[in-house]
Amino acid sequence: MKKILFFITIILFLTVLWIPLAQMKFEFLPKKDLFGVVTTSKLSELNNESWFEGIFQENITNWFQDNFGLRTYLIKTENQFNWQVFNELSSKTNTRIIRGLENYLYEYAYIDEYSRRPQKDSKKLELEVQMLKTLQNKLEKHDIEFLFVISPSKASVYPEFIPNNYIFQDRQVLSRSYDMVTKYLDEYGVNYIDGHKILKDIKEEGDYEVFTKGGVHWNYYGACKVVERIVGRLEGLLNKDMNHVMCDPVIVDMDAHGTDRDLVELINIWTDEEVSGPTPHPKLDIEKSNNNFIPDILFVGDSFTHTLLQVMDGRIYNYRELLYYFKRRIIFDEGAYSEIEGDVLDWKKNIEGKDVVVIENNESHIHDVGFGFIEYALKILESEMYD
Numbered sequence: 001m002k003k004i005l006f007f008i009t010i011i012l013f014l015t016v017l018w019i020p021l022a023q024m025k026f027e028f029l030p031k032k033d034l035f036g037v038v039t040t041s042k043l044s045e046l047n048n049e050s051w052f053e054g055i056f057q058e059n060i061t062n063w064f065q066d067n068f069g070l071r072t073y074l075i076k077t078e079n080q081f082n083w084q085v086f087n088e089l090s091s092k093t094n095t096r097i098i099r100g101l102e103n104y105l106y107e108y109a110y111i112d113e114y115s116r117r118p119q120k121d122s123k124k125l126e127l128e129v130q131m132l133k134t135l136q137n138k139l140e141k142h143d144i145e146f147l148f149v150i151s152p153s154k155a156s157v158y159p160e161f162i163p164n165n166y167i168f169q170d171r172q173v174l175s176r177s178y179d180m181v182t183k184y185l186d187e188y189g190v191n192y193i194d195g196h197k198i199l200k201d202i203k204e205e206g207d208y209e210v211f212t213k214g215g216v217h218w219n220y221y222g223a224c225k226v227v228e229r230i231v232g233r234l235e236g237l238l239n240k241d242m243n244h245v246m247c248d249p250v251i252v253d254m255d256a257h258g259t260d261r262d263l264v265e266l267i268n269i270w271t272d273e274e275v276s277g278p279t280p281h282p283k284l285d286i287e288k289s290n291n292n293f294i295p296d297i298l299f300v301g302d303s304f305t306h307t308l309l310q311v312m313d314g315r316i317y318n319y320r321e322l323l324y325y326f327k328r329r330i331i332f333d334e335g336a337y338s339e340i341e342g343d344v345l346d347w348k349k350n351i352e353g354k355d356v357v358v359i360e361n362n363e364s365h366i367h368d369v370g371f372g373f374i375e376y377a378l379k380i381l382e383s384e385m386y387d
Helices: 002-026 048-052 055-067 071-085 108-114 122-141 177-188 195-205 220-238 258-266 304-312 369-381
Strands: 097-099 105-107 145-151 192-194 244-246 251-253 279-281 285-287 297-301 319-324 328-333 336-340 356-362
Touching: 097 108, 105 108, 105 258, 122 145, 122 177, 122 356, 122 369, 145 177, 145 195, 145 220, 145 304, 177 192, 192 195, 192 220, 195 220, 220 244, 220 258, 220 279, 220 304, 220 356, 258 304, 297 304, 297 369, 304 319, 304 356, 356 369
Parallel strands: 145 192, 145 356, 297 319, 297 356
Antiparallel strands: 097 105, 244 285, 251 279, 319 328, 328 336
């Protein structure tokens, strides 16, 4: 009997060892994708040099670790176990994710900024605003309107769900960069939309959430309400009627999608009901007339711009360009998206002929307005090559 149990144990052990190899060969279970930092190693060529120097052995070890069967299943299972049992996040990501109270997820960088770390120099922030004002004036001389949009951070709109051990209480008396910049924007007369204030007001009214539990960006409803203000402001600047996006009535369900799930996807767990919550979906109908002005707009912005433009694309305009972090040029043209590399610094393609230039910056890095675009634009506008 003991021998039988011994052989059964050996067979089961060998079977378990062979399961990953069988999965690699036959894929009897469907592949599961992982989000975030996913390493993929390729096999190197086997030759005398790679063998005797140990390069091939190291490479094949790394390749097997990245490609063995059931890898994604085991990773998601480990992440789920750590989430349920230890309340920990073990998924490997480029950014540090914090599990907040009531399962609100945050990126640590936004919490750090909310704690006024590091404190920004007010003179440098004032200089940034002065450059915005100069750009606004220069563009106006060329019949191009300018608008600066401040997008909110989840940490500043929902600080009550941040665990206390992540908040530096002694620094809460200090002014945030956002507070200093908005004061200077008013002082210098820069055209701007304060997305932080808009969403904070909606939150305090208590009707709808403006960030989902599992998202780092404003949700689609929050972005839509900011679009309402953007359109209203542009109509005043251009002195022309434009199409309007209708945000209400709102459909509220538990079905978060797109950027409303960007953080929960990164933690790579099997079930995310605990990170789900009531999610408002704006109506997104268009209020328009045949005489409405369809502007040609250039956007410069960060990742918060994506949600904003998903609300606006095909509704407010038919064509627009986005200089994403002033590194990539992404175009929306009559419903089609494309990305063009290598011409981010092409003035004629970027600005000439535009009706409006919109710069979006999140309040968490408002000290770096435009990501270098403003300096580039002013250099061109102040040079003889443009005049």
